[in-house]
Amino acid sequence: MKKFSEIRKEFHQIAELSGKEYKTAKKVVEILKNYNCEIVPNIGNTGILAIFDSGKEGKTISFRAELDALPIQEVNDFDYKSLTDGVSHKCGHDGHLTCLLALAEKLDQQPPNAGRVILLFQSAEENGEGAYAMFHDEKFKDYHPDFIFAYHNLPGYPLNEIVYKYDSFTPAVTSIIIKLNGRTSHAAEPEHGDNPALAMSKIMQRSLAIAKNDINDKDFSVVTPIYQILGAKDYGISAGYGELHFTLRCWTQKALNELVENIKEISKEEAQKESLQVSYDFTQDFQANENHDEAVDILDQVIKKHKFSNQKRAYPFKWGEDFGLFTQNFKGAMFGIGSGKNCPALHNPDYDFPDELIDHASDIFFAIQKEILG
Incomplete structure (x- = not known):
C-alpha cells in the first residue's frame, strides 16, 4: 500500500x-x-x-x-x-x-x-x-x-x-456549434443586411424549451448554452455572422442523435426565416x-x-x-x-x-x- x-x-x-x-x-x-x-x-x-x-x-x-x-x-x-x-x-x-x-x-x-x-x-x-x-x-x-x-x-x-x-x-454528450452566415450592413440600415441576432435568440429559446433536465424522465436531456459570437465592437456595423455553442447530453446514444437532429432542424427553420446560411461543427464527443x-x-x-x-x-x-x-x-x-x-x-x-x-x-x-x- x-x-x-x-x-x-x-x-x-x-x-x-x-x-x-x-x-x-x-x-x-x-x-x-x-x-x-x-x-x-x-x-x-x-x-x-x-x-x-x-x-x-x-x-x-x-x-x-x-x-x-x-x-x-x-x-x-x-x-x-x-x-x-x-x-x-x-x-x-x-x-x-x-x-x-x-x-x-x-x-x-x-x-x-x-x-x-x-x-x-x-x-x-x-x-x-x-x-x-x-x-x-x-x-x-x-x-x-x-x-x-x-x-x-x-x-x-x-x-x-x-x-x-x-x-x-454515464450519458452520451456532444457539443454543437451552430454557424449562421448573413450579410453585414450599416448599423443605421440593418434592413440592407442579414443580421443573425433574431435567429440566434429564437434558436436559443426553442432549443432550451425542448430540454428535459429531469433525471427521472426516461427522455432525459440537457441543453446547456456555452458560448456565443455575434459581430464585433464596431458600432456602425450590423453583424453578418454569429455562432451558438451548446453542450448536449442524453442517457443513450440514440436519444442524443435525435436531440441533435431536432436542434439542427430548429436552426434551419430560423435561419431560413432570416435569409441566413447555417452550418454545424461538433466537438467534445463522449459516447x-x-x-x-x-x-x-x-x-x-x-x-x-x-x-x-x-x-x-x-x-x-x-x-x-x-x-x-x-x-x-x-x-x-x-x-x-x-x-x-x-x-x-x-x-x-x-x-x-x-x-x-x-x-x-x-x-x-x-x-x-x-x-x-x-
Whole structure:
C-alpha cells in the first residue's frame, strides 16, 4: 500500500494535460518493466497496453485507466503538489492509473489461469479524444477484448463503496456549434443586411424549451448554452455572422442523435426565416457508457462473493466519460468506488485522490478477471 501510495504521489507531481502525457507514460512504462508482461507503447499517441498472457486459450479481459490531468491550479499545499502551474490531477487519474499498476503487480505474482489480461492506460480522457485515438489505432486491433471494465472514484460516497448499475452509467454528450452566415450592413440600415441576432435568440429559446433536465424522465436531456459570437465592437456595423455553442447530453446514444437532429432542424427553420446560411461543427464527443448486462452480472457476482460494500444507482451520472466508446463496441461496464463522503468534489482545486482506494480497486479488478478466467 505504501509503495503504491508513493508512486501515486509521484504521478500527481508530474500532472500533464490531455494528449501531452509524455512524462506520465514514460514513468508507467518504467514501472511495468518490473513485471512479466508484454508492453505496447504509443497506442493512440501516449496510450500503453500491458499484456499478461497465460499462453492458454481463453478470453481477453481489459481494464482501463486514464493518464491525463486538468487545466486547474492546485490550491493544496502538501509536499507532493503539482509541479506544473495551472495543471493538476483534479479528477483522480493519477490514482486510477496507479490502481492498474497495483493490479500489474498482483498479476505478476498470480498470472491469469487462461486467456489474457490487458491493462489499458489511455491518454486524453478529459477532452474525449483519447479513447477514439486508441480504438482507431491499427495496433489496437490485435488486442480487442471480450470484456472491458473501468471505474471512477466518487466523492460524496462512502469510502470503498462500489456504485454500479445496469444500462447507461454515464450519458452520451456532444457539443454543437451552430454557424449562421448573413450579410453585414450599416448599423443605421440593418434592413440592407442579414443580421443573425433574431435567429440566434429564437434558436436559443426553442432549443432550451425542448430540454428535459429531469433525471427521472426516461427522455432525459440537457441543453446547456456555452458560448456565443455575434459581430464585433464596431458600432456602425450590423453583424453578418454569429455562432451558438451548446453542450448536449442524453442517457443513450440514440436519444442524443435525435436531440441533435431536432436542434439542427430548429436552426434551419430560423435561419431560413432570416435569409441566413447555417452550418454545424461538433466537438467534445463522449459516447454513452451503456453497460452490458453480462459484464454487470460478472461485477455483481464478484460483489456478492467478496461481500464488497455496494449500492445500485437508480439513474446514470450526468458527466461525460469517453470509456463509452469501449462499451459501445465491447461487452463492458463502468462502475464507481466511493472516495469518501467528505472528499472534495471532482474538478475542485482542493481535490486529491484517496490512496486507500488503490489496493481496494486493484483487488476488485483482480477478482473480476478471476471470475471470468477461473
